[in-house]
Amino acid sequence: MKKSNKICNIVEIVLASTSFAFFLFYLFNNQSFNSMQCLMLFGCLLVPLIIQYVFKYKLNIIVIIVFDLFLFAHFVFGEIIGFYVSVNNFDTALHFLSSFLICYFAYSILSNFSYKSRIVVSSLIGIT
Numbered sequence: 001m002k003k004s005n006k007i008c009n010i011v012e013i014v015l016a017s018t019s020f021a022f023f024l025f026y027l028f029n030n031q032s033f034n035s036m037q038c039l040m041l042f043g044c045l046l047v048p049l050i051i052q053y054v055f056k057y058k059l060n061i062i063v064i065i066v067f068d069l070f071l072f073a074h075f076v077f078g079e080i081i082g083f084y085v086s087v088n089n090f091d092t093a094l095h096f097l098s099s100f101l102i103c104y105f106a107y108s109i110l111s112n113f114s115y116k117s118r119i120v121v122s123s124l125i126g127i128t
Helices: 003-028 032-045 047-053 061-081 090-117 121-125
Strands: none
Touching: 003 032, 003 047, 003 061, 032 047, 032 061, 047 061, 061 090
């Protein structure tokens, strides 16, 4: 495993354990909404690790970092701190970020598929 992948996995584990610690903090302070948000963040942060180790699909580090930024922006800043209400274009920025993630992840899967089966990706997605 490359050094950058080890560092990325360590960052994933640290962020997941931090969100679980916040879950316990909010749970013991009787803030059920925030505790459930942190628990969902914990589960979502484990998705790249599950994809890499269970499905044996190598994700790009940029995708993982942008995915983590999106998750923290949504759960911590948007839901817990309340940026969806107080910041005007916060929701629009997150929609742009999520559309970038979906497009890049789909292109990554299609290019991996075309590399193995020798089908040109441009013919699959309609680019001439």
